[in-house]
Amino acid sequence: MRRLSEVLKQQYGEKVYKLSLNSGCTCPNRDGTVGVGGCAFCSEGGSGDFAPPFLPMEEQIEAAKRLIQRKTDAKLFIAYFQSFTNTYGDVSRLRSLYRQTLLREDIAILSLGTRPDCLGDEVMELLRELNSMKPVWIELGLQTVHDKTAQAMNRGYGLSVFEEGYRRVKEAGLTAIIHVIFGLPGETRGDMLETVRYLARLDPPPDGVKLQMLHVLKHTALGEQYQNAPFPLLSMEEYVDLAAESIKLLPEETVLHRMTGDAPGKLLIAPEWTRNKKRVLNAINKRLS
Secondary structure (H helix, E strand, C coil): CEEHHHHHHHHHCCCEEEEEECCCCCCCCCCCCCCCCCCCCCCCCCCCCCCCCCCCHHHHHHHHHHHHHCCCCCCEEEEEECCCCCCCCCHHHHHHHHHHHHCCCCEEEEEEEECCCCCCHHHHHHHHHHHCCCCEEEEEEEECCCHHHHHHCCCCCCHHHHHHHHHHHHHCCCEEEEEEEECCCCCCHHHHHHHHHHHHHCCCCCCEEEEEECCEECCCHHHHHHHHCCCCCCCHHHHHHHHHHHHHHCCCCCEEEECCCCCCCCCEEECHHHHCHHHHHHHHHHHHC
């Protein structure tokens, strides 16, 4: 198992830190292009609740750096655009925004969270151009390979769309990172492991994988559903066991970007155990040792 922090330190000779940034994009699953309301689990902040409001990029970067540099002498950073769909919108605006970001000496990598149905020809041309400047990571929110679950979560695309988007990303020479959520309503342990086994079978394999427990959040469709009729959620022990087994299934060349995620405390409805991220990580590491 290769962990992201170790890989980056090996590549750059020092620790590289993520800056959570906001590109000002929206999502086709919210504005009516694909659907309305977005994915059932997605927050009002587009799953990027730790990113700042959309401000001039220089201001965002400097503010995010100050937060990190209070505790460390960090010098190199990943410009991480997580909120909403960061390849969706006017391509000329995105080109200006992302080029401006990559021209900074302190930005080593550009990381863009997006959907596989937002990787058209013009966008891919832009991404190849940016990748010639510095490494570009494309984070695809797959969550699950099971179309039945995806439909229930209003994801707005089927597995075949993911496969085409993934193919385009890899053929363009970009870094592909796949995001997976465990604990989606109705999925069994076997269903969740099948998602991981599917990723392990991809050819070429994903460059990176992010694992996360489902966060039931306020002001989401899933949050309303849970409050009206609570559905079963994984216990910490179940998640730890699932994450550890999943990590063992991943190919050696796939880098582990995340073993669990964060949710803003003021938005989290359940599960309560996810508030203690350090405890969860320690338990997974102990299981893997």
